[in-house]
Amino acid sequence: MSDELRAILVMLCAVNPAAVALAAKGRIDSRQIATVTGVAAIGLALVAATVSSGVLELLGTTEPSFQLAAGVVMMGMGLGALVWPGTNRAFAGGWREGIFPLAFPMVFNPAVAVGVVHYGASDGVFAGVSLAAVGVIAAVGFAWFAGERWPRAMEAIARMTGAGLVVLAVGLVVESVKSV
Amino acid sequence: MLDPVMRGLLVTILLWGAGAGVLRAFAVPPERCPAVTADEAMAAALAAAGWITRSQGADGSYVYEYNVAKDANVPGYNEVRHAGVTMSLYQLAAAGQPGFLKAADTGLGRMIANLAFFDDRAILKEPGGQTYKTGSSALMLAGLAQRRIATDDREYDELMRQLGRFLVSMQEPVGAILAAWDPSTRAPVPGERSKYYTGETFWALALLERVLPGEGWDVPALAAADYLALHRDEAEGLDYPPWADQWAAYGLAEVAAWPGPPRLRAAHVEYARSLAGRFGLLVRVESRRTNSDFSRLVRGPMARAAGMGTWGEGLGSLWTLASTDPRIADLRGPIGDRAVCTAGMLVARQYESDDEAGAAGADGAWFRDSLTRMDDQQHAISALLLAATILDERGEH
DSSP states (O other): OOHHHHHHHHHHHHHOHHHHHHHHTTOOOSHHHHHHHHHHHHHHHHHHHHTHHHHHHHHTOOHHHHHHHHHHHHHHHHHHHHHSOSOOOOOOOSGGGGIIIIIIIIISOHHHHHHHHHHHHHHOHHHHHHHHHHHHHHHHHHHHHHTTOOHHHHHHHHHHHHHHHHHHHHHHHHHHHHOO | OOOHHHHHHHHHHHHHHHHHHHHHHHTOOOOOOOOOOHHHHHHHHHHHHHHHHHTOOTTSOOOOEEETTTTEEEOOOOHHHHHHHHHHHHHHHHTTOGGGHHHHHHHHHHHHHTEEEETTEEEEOOTTOSSEEHHHHHHHHHHHHHHHHHHOOOTTHHHHHHHHHHHHHTBOTTSOBBSEEETTTTEEOTTOBOTTHHHHHHHHHHHHHHHSTTSSTHHHHHHHHHHHHHTHHHHTTOSSSSOOOHHHHHHHHHHHTSSSSOOOOHHHHHHHHHHHHHHHHHHHHHTTOOSSHHHHHHHOSOOOHHHHHHHHHHHHHHHHHHHHOGGGGGGHHHHHHHHHHHHHHHHHHSOOTTTSSSOGGGTTOOOBTTEEEHHHHHHHHHHHHHHHHHHHHTTOO
16 A cells, blocks of 8 residues: 555544544535535644644654654544444534534544644645545535435444554554654 | 533543643653764763773773762673673774774783684683673674774784684574584584674674675675574564664674675665664654653663663664665665764763762763663763764764
């Protein structure tokens, strides 16, 4: 598997579109909400990617060490999705729920955050944002399309995606351990 | 009263903050690499050599172990470490610092007095030992080669050949080096290997090929390299491969510098890359350690200088290799960074009598739990010399 394909898979699994669809409970049901959610999540990713190198400098850590930490966070998030796919949250109604809780923290969750910082610091801001955008668009599109339909199928896919994230995160950890 | 949405947002932000705190404390603590210049690294190496030679005995022996809290030497001696310390003093001379050549020659005198000759071979004996360790002879040969590089004096060329022939006679068909020679049977002890000695012998033979080229030392050296790269960790049951073998790194760098077409095979380069990763990890982990109780509890105690020195030697050697072999050139930058980080930590942790009252005799050494052993200084000197080269090349004087 190429590094690029793996990075795309990591970010797709980190966003976990099925888990987003499950947790969104059909709230992404209009172009307006979908746009607000997508723009807000990509905006957060842009901020994270832009400050990624500064974050590592501020933390006084190296790329391989942050990669290990990112892998640990993703493992936790993957296990979380495996056990509890989808979360219950209160929705305020209106377009603002596209920002909270849909964009943050459902789409832009901790796994996505560390992923963007990791890829932003190692491969550049554009790579970090692009990878996040792929995941965000997939999640928002998937949630809009699925609505509240097929909850069991969504749950199964979310669990499988969580398992996939665990596997990919282990790979990130192993790679960081082997890095100079 | 907050509405449920705002409460949810607040709780989310607090949870993210708490998670980031836990991550900071346990997974990404700061990595501290004290700034160091080439001059500071060299000065630290010279100070360490000063500690080694200040109390050198008339027979060439060094202080083996010293307790600074009790201001007392700890009994014991080890011929392999004696050979290693002497070799590091010759490395210093080869790096353009001849001030300790006389002390190194005195240390060499002790080894020459302890040699056993058998057929056309020379073996460094272990006084009082029932068998002789191969590692002593390997490091003696490496030291003599460094002396030859430093002085171009050919006085010991024949002795180097005799030591080389002994080492080759200890090599098994797979390339491994047997660990001990039994004077009672006048033969190697079968089946006994050491995780150190094959790497030491590999490097010694690679150096011998450099100083006495065309005599066939390259063949056994490369056989040892094959064993190290392809079989050693599994054959010797070493956990978490690759075992962090700085001697192998020295040897690989030396082979890469042989004149003529490249002699390192793809498997050797792959092994070098894996070694770089291992040394890098060890340095990254060490750079997070402090003397605080929390750090000791979560990340363990700070490593002794001997351990850090070996990582620095390995990284410095691999940096040399990466400067020569384009197949690993992409790692040259990060390898150099970690080698310099090691040097920075060594310089920062070196004992100076100004630090505490008294014990001026401890200056230049590295202590852990009040103890220092001569190989702490040996490995630190070697690592600092290599780091000084990197810093010099980077223009950081």
